[in-house]
Structures are given as structure tokens and as C-alpha cells.
Amino acid sequence: MKTFALVGNPNCGKTTLFNALTGATAHVGNWPGVTVDRREGVYKGGGKNIAIVDLPGIYSLSPYTPEEVISRNYILDDRPDGIINIVDATNLERNLYLTTQLLEMDVPVIVALNMMDEVSKSGDKIDSAALERELGVPVVEICALKGGGIKQLMDKAAALPPERKGVTVLTGMIDKQLQTACAFYESEAVPSPLFHAVKLLENDELELSRKGAEETLKNAACGADLEAEIADGRYKYISEKLSVAKVKANRDIMTKSDKRDKLLTHRVWAIPVFIVILFAIFHVTFSEDFLYMGAWSRIGGGEGLPAVDSFNLSEGLATFVGIFYDGAVFSPGVILFNAFDTVFGLITDAVGGAISVEWLSGLVADGILGGIFAVLGFLPQILLLFLWFSILEDTGYMARIAFVLDRIFRRFGLSGRAFI
Numbered sequence: 001m002k003t004f005a006l007v008g009n010p011n012c013g014k015t016t017l018f019n020a021l022t023g024a025t026a027h028v029g030n031w032p033g034v035t036v037d038r039r040e041g042v043y044k045g046g047g048k049n050i051a052i053v054d055l056p057g058i059y060s061l062s063p064y065t066p067e068e069v070i071s072r073n074y075i076l077d078d079r080p081d082g083i084i085n086i087v088d089a090t091n092l093e094r095n096l097y098l099t100t101q102l103l104e105m106d107v108p109v110i111v112a113l114n115m116m117d118e119v120s121k122s123g124d125k126i127d128s129a130a131l132e133r134e135l136g137v138p139v140v141e142i143c144a145l146k147g148g149g150i151k152q153l154m155d156k157a158a159a160l161p162p163e164r165k166g167v168t169v170l171t172g173m174i175d176k177q178l179q180t181a182c183a184f185y186e187s188e189a190v191p192s193p194l195f196h197a198v199k200l201l202e203n204d205e206l207e208l209s210r211k212g213a214e215e216t217l218k219n220a221a222c223g224a225d226l227e228a229e230i231a232d233g234r235y236k237y238i239s240e241k242l243s244v245a246k247v248k249a250n251r252d253i254m255t256k257s258d259k260r261d262k263l264l265t266h267r268v269w270a271i272p273v274f275i276v277i278l279f280a281i282f283h284v285t286f287s288e289d290f291l292y293m294g295a296w297s298r299i300g301g302g303e304g305l306p307a308v309d310s311f312n313l314s315e316g317l318a319t320f321v322g323i324f325y326d327g328a329v330f331s332p333g334v335i336l337f338n339a340f341d342t343v344f345g346l347i348t349d350a351v352g353g354a355i356s357v358e359w360l361s362g363l364v365a366d367g368i369l370g371g372i373f374a375v376l377g378f379l380p381q382i383l384l385l386f387l388w389f390s391i392l393e394d395t396g397y398m399a400r401i402a403f404v405l406d407r408i409f410r411r412f413g414l415s416g417r418a419f420i
Ligand code: GDP
Pocket: 008, 009, 010, 011, 012, 013, 014, 015, 016, 017, 057, 114, 115, 116, 117, 118, 142, 143, 144, 145, 146
């Protein structure tokens, strides 16, 4: 049975396609040693069964995250019969960055242009034939959500030739350096020499651990740092060659999501917008002066908001109000923290009071419970913070900002995701 791996950016629809392909045959495990899901199943269409593996969502094949290392090593070591590279067609340029790296491996590749329903809805057109000519691998339009194009995709995948030699979009840039690096991997009889050679020139740490690699890099690059140059080369190729495949039906009509995308990935505005969003997240989670109501009220010599003590409330009520307010309105994160803290305080007092031996009461209430609650108390705020980040991830914003930051972070040898 042939095995195909699904590879693509986070949020490109990999899991949706995987479910559509494998249905009830799917099972989920873990990749060895890490808590990253490993989904496998069997596609039973068109007479032949094909095993499908859903690899983790990635933006690049650099060795910066466990997901990237898993996907890369799976393709290189487990050698699937082919890769189905899922590309979110509504974010063509960003998604193709990964494609340019996959093409460098010696493995058959087919590109599945997903979310074509969204593309049509926005009135755009993608010239998938032009894309296919440019990339040199089959391109099939699909809609994983509604099952459109899946049969054609799998028919073409099954008909892929068993072998493909890696090619790079970096030709004309670093040819000599690549030649030297390639020769090294070829002499070592390593499969996918081109892929390894490019990664070596990127100072990839997984490559550098190979014996003789450091020496080869020195000979090939003569001390030059090519990592940023290679990333720029990929982006340049994508914006010059591949944007021709994207035809706007009517250039004057920008859809809402186009406009949003334009701002969120804008050359100048993307980073200020990102900073504002991060600031808002931390403000909502950690600020003890929500929306700066307390600060505003002190502007121009104002008195500020009154403290809870000045309300003459009964002790219980004052404690309750103090969860939400004390001279300033607390942010939702701080309110959660205070609520937890108050409940913990009541429990500690009750337990401490119930034990009559003084040293034992101190040990249990102040020592054990106090210690546990001091740590647990931060849990609500951390959970809230993770909630915001998972929303950013699911809406695809993280993918956009990682893309924007990638160019900058590459210069420091990090990927765009490193900011998080
Ligand atoms: P993954 O992160 O790559 O596994 O992506 P998912 O399969 O979880 O899909 C991400 C989001 O895109 C989900 O909300 C899907 O419903 C949606 N999605 C997936 N495929 C399509 C498609 O063909 N069309 C549309 N409109 N949405 C899709």
C-alpha cells in the first residue's frame, strides 16, 4: 500500500482533508517522545487503498520547532511515496514558502489548492495551470470542507511517478555554493542531497551535526551567512513568479478579508498592529487598572476613583467587591485571580482554624496549602492568556504575523514563530 503524507501550514485545512479522505479508518497516536498528534488512516477510493499520514502544521522545514523537525524527519527518513502539499489558496504567497522547500526534496509532490470555495466567493481566480507549469508538479483545486476535487486529487496522487528529483527555486543566486554543498551530500550517498545542501547553507543545526558538514559549509560559503539571503530568495521567487497565477477578477473590489489581510501583513503597519494586539491581550489579562479608568480619573488633578474602604460596606461585601474593584476596575484576568485567591484564603483559614495544635495548623495552612495556592493562583491568568493565543492561532492571525516576522527573525537565525 502506498503512503502519502499531508503537509501544509497550520490552518490550511489539513485535518479537514484528512478526515474527508480517511473517515472512520483514522486513528490518533503521538509522535515518539513529544505530545504532537500523529493521525493515520486509509483512503479507500478509486480501487486502490492509500495510507494517509497527517503531519503537524508547519510554516517551514527549519529545525526550530518539534513540529518542523517531526515533519522533516518523517519525509526524509520514513520516505512516504508522495507528499500532498495542502495550500490555503486564499493565502497563496504565504503558503507557497513551504512548498518551495518541499520541492527541494527527492520525493513526489502534488499540490492541493484548498479553500477554492472562498477564492471563488471573493471573486478571485487562480490560474492553477500556470501554477502547475511554474512549480513543475501537479496542482489540483479542492474544497476539503465540502469534499470538492478530492477524487481528482487522489487519482492524480496515485498516478504520480514513483520518484522525483528535488529542484530549487534558488537557481541563479547561490549556484556555486550549492554545487559544493551538493557534492558533499552526494559523496555521502545521502538521499535528497539538494534539500540538505540548501539547509546546510542556511546554517541549519541538524545539518551541521553531520561529520564533515561544518568543513563543507566553510568551503562553500566562505564565511558568508546565507540564511537571510535564501529566505529572501524564496520570497522573491514567490512574489515575482507565482503571483501571476493569482488573478483578481476585479482589482477594484477588495473583499473584507483582503482588506484585513492587507493591514495585518502590511509592510509598515503589521508590526504596530501586532504590538497593539499583544498589548490588549496582556492588558485584559494582567492589568489592575482596566481601560485605565483609575488613571483617567486622576488626570488634571482629579481625585481618582474611591477605594473600597471608603464605601462603609460590611466586611463580607467589601471582600466581594474587592475582587472586582479597589480604586480601579480590575481586568478580567485579575478578577479571576482575585476570585481564586479569595476562595483559597477562605479554605486556608477554615483548615487552619480547624486544627487546634498551633504548629500543625501553621504547617498545613501556611506551609502546604499556602505554597500550593501561591502557585495555583496564577493558573486562571495563564489559562486566559492561552485562550487568547489559541484564538489568534485559530483565526490564522499567528500565521500572518509569523510570516511578517520571518524575514526579520531569519537574520538572527530564528523563525518567525520564535516571537511567541
Ligand atoms: P489544519 O490546521 O490544517 O488541520 O486545518 P483544519 O482542517 O483544522 O481547518 C482549518 C479551518 O479551515 C477550519 O475552520 C475548516 O473548517 C476550514 N476549512 C478547511 N477546508 C476548507 C475549505 O475547503 N473551504 C473552507 N471555506 N474552509 C475550509
